[in-house]
Amino acid sequence: MxxxxxxxxxxxxxxxxxxxxxxxxxxxxxxxxxxxxxxxxxxxxxxxxxxxxxxxxxxxxxxxxxxxxxxxxxxxxxxxxxxxxxxxxxxxxxxxxxxxxxxxxxxxxxxxxxxxxxxxxxxxxxxxxxxxxxxxxxxxxxxxxxxxxxxxxxxxxxxxxxxxxxxxxxxxxxxxxxxxxxxxxxxxxxxxxxxxxxxxxxxxxxxxxxxxxxxxxxxxxxxxVLDLFANPQTKTAQGFVRSVMKGDIPPSVYEALEARRGRSRIFQIHFVGERSGQQIISQVAKRFQTEVSVLSGSITELQGVPFGSLIVELGGNEAEIARAHQFIRLQNVSVKEIS
The missing domain is CATH 3.40.50.300 (P-loop containing nucleotide triphosphate hydrolases)
Known part of the structure; x- marks a missing residue:
C-alpha cells in the first residue's frame, strides 16, 4: 500500500x-x-x-x-x-x-x-x-x-x-x-x-x-474509475471523460433545440450494461406521454463491462416529463439535466 x-x-x-x-x-x-x-x-x-x-x-x-x-x-x-x-x-x-x-x-x-x-x-x-x-x-x-x-x-x-x-x-x-x-x-x-x-x-x-x-x-x-466516468465532478475530469465517450450534442442540434425551449428538457444518462440504456428509453416511451428523442450516444468498455452515455430530449407536458425523469432516476443509472 x-x-x-x-x-x-x-x-x-x-x-x-x-x-x-x-x-x-x-x-x-x-x-x-x-x-x-x-x-x-x-x-x-x-x-x-x-x-x-x-x-x-x-x-x-x-x-x-x-x-x-x-x-x-x-x-x-x-x-x-x-x-x-x-x-x-x-x-x-x-x-x-x-x-x-x-x-x-x-x-x-x-x-x-x-x-x-x-x-x-x-x-x-x-x-x-x-x-x-x-x-x-x-x-x-x-x-x-x-x-x-x-x-x-x-x-x-x-x-x-x-x-x-x-x-x-x-x-x-x-x-x-x-x-x-x-x-x-x-x-x-x-x-x-x-x-x-x-x-x-x-x-x-x-x-x-x-x-x-x-x-x-x-x-x-x-x-x-466507473464512478468518475458516470459522474465527473470537475471540468478537468469532464474533459478527460469526453475525450473517450464523445457524447456531446452537435452545435447544429443545439440550434434546433433552441426553437423548442420551454417545451422540452434534455438529460444525460450514464448506464452500465449493454442494453440497459435502450431498455430505459423504451420504457419511458411506453409508460409516459412524452416524446423521446436520442440526441447523442456512445458506448465503451470499462474493465470489460459495457458503459454507455445517452443524451435524450423529453418533450411534452411538464408534469409527464417530471414523472419520466423521476422514473429514470430510480433505474440505478446516473442522470442529470443539461441546461
Whole structure:
C-alpha cells in the first residue's frame, strides 16, 4: 500500500518558488492498478517520483507498506526501494548492453548469485515474450519490445509496487494495447500493485480500477474509475471523460433545440450494461406521454463491462416529463439535466 499524506513539493526556479505538489492526500491499496491523470504541469510526475524519493517531499509523508520513507535511514531506504520497480516513457535502457544484461542489471547491483540471476532473467523474458531476444541490443528492438524489456527489468527484484511513468505515451495504439495487457498480467500473476501516471484517458479506461485527477499540484477528484466516468465532478475530469465517450450534442442540434425551449428538457444518462440504456428509453416511451428523442450516444468498455452515455430530449407536458425523469432516476443509472 502507498499513502500520500499532505505531500508538498516546491522548487526554486528563476528566483521564484514553484509549488509542484500542494497538499496531496490519497491512498493506493494493495492490488490496485491506480491511475493518476492530468494535463502537462499538473504535478503527476513529481508525485510519482516521491514514491521512491527520486523527489523528496518538502512537507508531508509518503508511506509505503507502513513505512514513512522520509524518516528512513539511507540503508533502510535502500531496502525498501528494492520492492519498488519503475518503468519509463523513454525506456532508459543501456544501449551497450544486451537485453539479457539490461534485465539482469538490478540483480547484479544487489549482488545476486549468478545462477539465480540467469534463472530470474530467463523467467522474465519468457513472461514478457522476448526469450528469443536475450542476446539482442536495444537498437535492434521496436518501441514495444524496448518497453517489454523495461517492464522485465523493473520486475527483476520481485517488487511489490510498480511505478509507470507515461509508459505508453511514446507507443502507437496497437502497441499500447499490448503493453497495457502485459501490465494487467503483471498485476494479476505477480500480485504487483501498479501506480501509473498518464495524460491519456484511454489508458485509465483500459486497466485502472481507481483514479486520481490532478490539477496545478492538487488532487481535485479521486475514486473508482466507473464512478468518475458516470459522474465527473470537475471540468478537468469532464474533459478527460469526453475525450473517450464523445457524447456531446452537435452545435447544429443545439440550434434546433433552441426553437423548442420551454417545451422540452434534455438529460444525460450514464448506464452500465449493454442494453440497459435502450431498455430505459423504451420504457419511458411506453409508460409516459412524452416524446423521446436520442440526441447523442456512445458506448465503451470499462474493465470489460459495457458503459454507455445517452443524451435524450423529453418533450411534452411538464408534469409527464417530471414523472419520466423521476422514473429514470430510480433505474440505478446516473442522470442529470443539461441546461
Amino acid at each position: 502507498v499513502e500520500f499524506l499532505q505531500v508538498e513539493k516546491t522548487f526554486e526556479s528563476g528566483g521564484k518558488r514553484v509549488r509542484a505538489l500542494d497538499g496531496v492526500t490519497l491512498t493506493v491499496q494493495k492490488g490496485d492498478i491506480f491511475g493518476v491523470i492530468g494535463y502537462s504541469g499538473a504535478g503527476k510526475s513529481t508525485l510519482l517520483r516521491t514514491v521512491n524519493l527520486l523527489e523528496r517531499p518538502t512537507a508531508g509523508k509518503v508511506i509505503v507498506d507502513g513505512k514513512d520513507l522520509t524518516a528512513l535511514s539511507v540503508r533502510e531506504l535502500r531496502s525498501v526501494k528494492k520492492k519498488i520497480g519503475m518503468i519509463f516513457q523513454q525506456f532508459n535502457l543501456l544501449e551497450s548492453k544486451t537485453v539479457f544484461d539490461n534485465v539482469a542489471m538490478p540483480l547484479l547491483l544487489s549482488q545476486t548469485p549468478k545462477k539465480a540471476v540467469e534463472e530470474r532473467v530467463r523467467e522474465l523474458l519468457s513472461f514478457v515474450g522476448l526469450s528469443e531476444k536475450a542476446k539482442s541490443y536495444p537498437d535492434e528492438l521496436s518501441g514495444g519490445q524496448k518497453q517489454r524489456v523495461g517492464i522485465a527489468r523493473a520486475l527483476a527484484t520481485n517488487p511489490s509496487i510498480l511505478l509507470s511513468d507515461e509508459a505508453t505515451s511514446a507507443l502507437d495504439p496497437q502497441t499500447t494495447e499490448s503493453i497495457l495487457q502485459l501490465l494487467r498480467r503483471v498485476n494479476q500473476e505477480y500480485n504487483v500493485t501498479i501506480l501509473m501516471i498518464t495524460h491519456e484517458m484511454n489508458v485509465i479506461k483500459e486497466i485502472c480500477n481507481r483514479v486520481a485527477v490532478m490539477e496545478q499540484g492538487s488532487v481535485v477528484e479521486q475514486g473508482d
